[in-house]
Amino acid sequence: MFFVDPSGDDSGPGTLEHPFATLERARAAASPGTAITLRAGTYRLAEPLRLSAADSGVVYQAYGYGTAAQETVVISGGRRITGWREDANGAVTADVPGLATRQLYVSGRRAARAAIALDHGLTRTETGYVTGDLRPQSWPGQVEFVYRGVYPWSEARCQVAGITGDERSSAVTMAQPAFGWAVRLYHSVISWDGPGAGESNGADNPTSAENSPAFLTEGAFALADGVLHYLPRPGERLDEVVAPVLETLVHARDVRDVAFRGITFAEATWLRPSAPEGFLHYHGNGYHDGGPLQTVTFADGQAQVTIPGESAVMSGNVIFESCSRVTLEGCRFTRLGGVALEFRGDGEDNVLRDSVVDDVSGGGVVIGAGARRHRVENTHIHHIGRDYSGSPAMLVSGTTDTVVAHNQINDVPHNGIVVYEGSGAQLVHNLVHDTMQVLADGGGIYISGRQGGSYATGALVRGNVVRDTITPYNFGLYTDYGATWVTVQGNVVHKADKPVVLEVSPPLEHVAFIGNVWDADPGRPPEGVILAANTTLEGEAFGDDPTVADIVAGAGLR
Known part of the structure; x- marks a missing residue:
């Protein structure tokens, strides 16, 4: 075990009595199976902490993690x-x-x-x-x-x-x-x-x-x-004024079996919008970077939209690229300027749990293409998109068997959870409220594209509570743009412009709404959409319904 303290000395042995001063010195000394314990304080990075395959098998944790004596540890990219x-x-x-x-x-x-x-x-x-x-x-x-x-x-x-x-x-x-x-x-x-x-x-x-x-x-x-x-x-x-200067705090590539416990990641920026290329946002965390454009015609030829042929994406301030079995537990991601946490590239079985993501300029958490069996659970994600209003609290894109369970998501300017094309995503028992606070045409939970090859391998949206979806022209549970193989079951949707949407372009296929409770009739389903055993409750009836109470009790943080 090695110890690190902002007042330590990198020339020392890294013991409790004579700790290292920097994370980089501890990283260089560690080997698989090592625990690096950080004492209280702010670790201001001059450059990102970069981890490679050789840094696998190491735990970074706050001193006293999991006890009443846990110390506050901040990894900062800021300058006083x-x-x-x-x-x-x-x-x-x-x-x-x-x-x-x-x-x-x-x-x-x-x-x-x-x-x-x-x-x-x-x-x-x-x-x-x-x-x-x-x-x-x-x-x-x-x-x-x-x-x-x-x-x-x-x-x-x-x-x-x-x-x-x-x-x-x-x-x-x-x-x-x-x-x-x-x-x-x-x-x-x-x-x-x-x-x-x-x-x-x-x-x-x-x-x-x-x-x-x-x-x-x-x-x-x-x-x-x-x-x-x-x-x-x-x-x-003005005793403590901090300007974030680093765009990346941690960039891990090809690491395995690494954990961060009880660490706060804070004060990083994202400078792309200040460049001559600007920030030409399109959807989610995606933006146009000068490539070819496409024109999509929909609504029986009555509407057109120009879209980037291929979007660039907002970068993470903390990045795990092609990493597997990484655990982030009891951490906080705050005062950040891009996407707070990004899982990028191929990787398996990474977990974010029992954490907080808040006060972020852009997106909260991204799980990107190639990810398999990642989990986000029991985490509070709020006050996202403080500078870039199209940013979702969570975005899942091109993944297999991602699980998003028992989280609370609130105070977001557009979508709460976004799932693009992939396979086997499970969004279960989340509490999503006060989304769509700024922009229009979105929802508390938004799903688009093909989600698998059958209901068994498709997306499951179950046991969630979606309420207070604020701006006009929104849908609490929004299946959009050719969503296919999606089961929406046993959710509560309350106080949205509309609880769900049944007709979009391209049309929905193999989308089933079963046993949900909402406060407005969604209408008759078109071909490709199943409505079964759903309940419409209006006004005060919501508060008295035992089914609603049961779903509400099971949703959100545990």
Whole structure:
């Protein structure tokens, strides 16, 4: 066993009395079967902790893990910001040459990125926008435009390259290639049914602008030309201000039988949206990276949508790539700027359990193509998508026999759980609430594509409680885009725009809704969809129903 302490010494033996100072020194000394015990404190990484096959068979754990004496251990990719000085307007500034970040944390609280709503009557041109408003000419810094609802389920970001003008108008030149890509991607014709279904705004209507000192409000920051600007809240101290600088905290590749227990992973960023290529979000954690586009026609030819031929994906701040039998237990993933935790590539039997994922700019947990028999259980995932509103709390894509069980997922701007094409996914006994808080056309649980070759090998959605799915045009349990071989059984769906959807394009095939309880009649099923023994309860009847009470009691954290 080796011990590590932030106040230790890497030249020492790594004992309890004379611990190492860094994770890297402990990693280099460890061999299979070694336990590395971390004493209390924050371990600020200068570069990611990289693990390879040679690092297999090692346990990283907080001192006293699983006991009342467990110590708080934080692995951080952040840099403390000091040297603040106050300006005449009450804001403070600090010189930070070379700093690249998109987040700031003050005493552990996420500071908002300075922003304003765009109500300037912008007219799109070949290179950007023109407006009769002269205010943009007084925006210093590296301004970024946000496009909320370019599609109702998407939110894009593009950098501003420059702003010029005269006494009559302002001209905004957008960064390329992002702007040109955005114009081509977000131009489809979409018709939406029902009130409040939303619009496709395309590239014509940026909804807000961020990251200029001119936009500062209390508790917000901007990073401009090597200077960090912040407007403190009343009485706020600046003793612990941290800017995340690393994009990756841990990247493990080809490791086996590794465990992390009782560790907090915190303060990492994701810089892609700040690049000239921007962040042209499409769905989930996917975005357009300049490749070929495809046009899909649906709704009997009445609607079209342009989609990336192949999406790039938001990267994880903690990555396990082609790893097997990795266990993450009693951990926390917080104050992160991309996807908090990503299982990437081929791997088997990895587990996340008894953990918390919260305060994340992008997605919560991703289990990607090639994964087999991964499990996420008894974990609370909340306040996800703080910066990138299309991000789901959990995304499962191209996997075999993934199990997502007894988790609580809440406070998400779009989908709670997303399952793309794969085989044998089981979503059982989860509590999913307060999703779809920002964007439209999604659900608490969203499944699309082929899920296997039969009901036996397909997806199972059972015993979940999905409630308070907030924005209009949503479905509590959303089977979409040719979902095939899906069993939706014994769930409770309450307070959604609609509990489920039965007709989509491409159509559903071999999708069975059996024994569910919901608060609105979904209508008659089309060919390919089975409705059997479901119950519609309205109003106060939900609270008095014993079946509902039984399902609710079995869902969520144990």
